[in-house]
Amino acid sequence: MVSLPARAEVGVGPRSILIGQSAAFSGPSAQQSLEFRAGAHEVFEQVNARGGIHGRQLVMVYRDDRLEPALARRNTERFIKGDKVFALFGYFSTPTVQAVLPLIEQARVPLIAPLSGAQLLRLPVNPLIFNIRASYHQEIEAIVRHLLRYGKGAIAVVYQNDAYGRDGLQGARKALASRGLRPLFEIPVERNSRDTREVARRVALALPDAVLIVSTYGTTSSFIPNLRKQGSDAQVMTVSAVGSDALIRSLPPEHRHGVGISQVVPFPWNPRVPVVRDYQNAIRRNRSGIRYGFSSLEGYIAATLFVRALRAAGPDLTRAGLIRSIEAMGSVNLGGYRVSFSPQRRQGSDFVELTFSMGRDGAFIH
Structure with a gap:
């Protein structure tokens, strides 16, 4: 039996945790969002297959915003008022995240791992937003x-x-x-x-x-x-x-x-980096057939950290508890990819590496 707080948190049920993601899943900017989602799904699927988070399944609700700020805002209103999600995850692009900031503030709902390196999500520090990637x-x-x-x-x-x-x-x-x-x-x-x-x-x-x-x-x-x-x-x-x-x-x-x-993530074709090896093994194990790439690896890393924070928050899951669990992480090695959070630090990683495409097939070198 899963222990629930006296007053259950929004989006947390006896057997599920509801998470919302609005991103460009169609249109001219869709490919990166789709790849990020696929990488994150490798983690969420594995976690759910092993019993979930303290007995609760992670349930993702996806909505397409086509990289349009107005649509991202409508999606977020539905997540908060209709679906009543526990948290938001993996929003894509600076303009769309900028458009939903007032809704996040009003509902006091955490946003984990937005795909944006913009300063407006970093300074001043927003206690509800946890960036993983470098700026x-x-x-x-x-x-x-x-x-x-x-x-x-x-x-x-x-x-x-x-x-x-x-x-x-x-x-x-x-x-x-x-x-x-x-x-x-x-x-x-x-x-x-x-x-x-x-x-x-x-x-x-x-x-x-x-x-x-x-x-x-x-x-x-x-x-x-x-x-x-x-x-x-x-x-x-x-x-x-x-x-x-x-x-x-x-x-x-x-x-x-x-x-x-x-x-802002390691080279996805280099299994000598432990987190990359784990990512490649997950793709093979799940037989998902997704191609190795930077965006799907970023999704995998973001989901790995999110799951770690949810587990650390304990069975009596609350939004405040999730925020405290990330703040308390300190410095964490996710397998060759280091992140660090604190009450004052809301950007986990400073990792940056340059890559170049080579030849007519555009294979990357680093």
């Missing part, structure tokens, strides 16, 4: 450091015209300003735009050594061929939120080589 500013710092090391100081910035892109622009300005530099050229692009010819033309005219683009994979896969058609051989770099595997698959083979992408 975009940390990713861009690593990109700028690499480019300058190889003599590519004339850096143009193409940024999505929303909270995500503007956060990336600020990160680029900050990384360059710390070295007495500034972007060679800055230009916005609309979210999910597939017509980037004019943007590419203007960037090429600036004659950059490198281009940092902070946008979705659909826009980025349009921009790169258009930039090359303008005769520019500038090094193109982007951040993890682009969705590495989705980006490379959406690029024509002749334009896949040499794209640089910062990552």
Whole structure:
């Protein structure tokens, strides 16, 4: 018999824990969300098969927001008022998370592992939000450091015209300003735009050594061929939120080589890292057939930490208890991937690594 608190918490039943995830499961930005969900599912399925969390099954409710902030807000209202979920997990993108922050605050519902590196989810510290991944500013710092090391100081910035892109622009300005530099050229692009010819033309005219683009994979896969058609051989770099595997698959083979992408999880094809080995073993054991990739590994890691926190919160599960259990984690090694939380720290990992696609098949190296 599972022991319940005198007044059961919202979303916690005798045999279930209800969790909500709103993300882009369709549309031009769907691939990364689908891969993250698949990686997380490997963990949740295994936990449920072994009896759940203190006898309760994890029940995920998924809603598609197509990366549209208004739809994410409606989904979250349904999660909170209709479904009455215990917690939210794995929301994707800065603009959608920004849109639901007032609802999270009002309902006092925790959000675990949003797929965003934006500063607005980190500063000031929000006690209800637990980020696992490193910030975009940390990713861009690593990109700028690499480019300058190889003599590519004339850096143009193409940024999505929303909270995500503007956060990336600020990160680029900050990384360059710390070295007495500034972007060679800055230009916005609309979210999910597939017509980037004019943007590419203007960037090429600036004659950059490198281009940092902070946008979705659909826009980025349009921009790169258009930039090359303008005769520019500038090094193109982007951040993890682009969705590495989705980006490379959406690029024509002749334009896949040499794209640089910062990552916030270890290399998914390297079983020498224990958490990667566990992830690969789970995929084989469950016979799910999902492809190894950065987004599904991030989902696997996020779900692993979430499950750990739920177990630590004990059988009398409450939202406040979940928050306390994560705060009390301190420094944890998830198998070669270290995270650290405290009452003052709401970003678990500072891990950043650069990867590059090689050849016409776009295989990654690191």
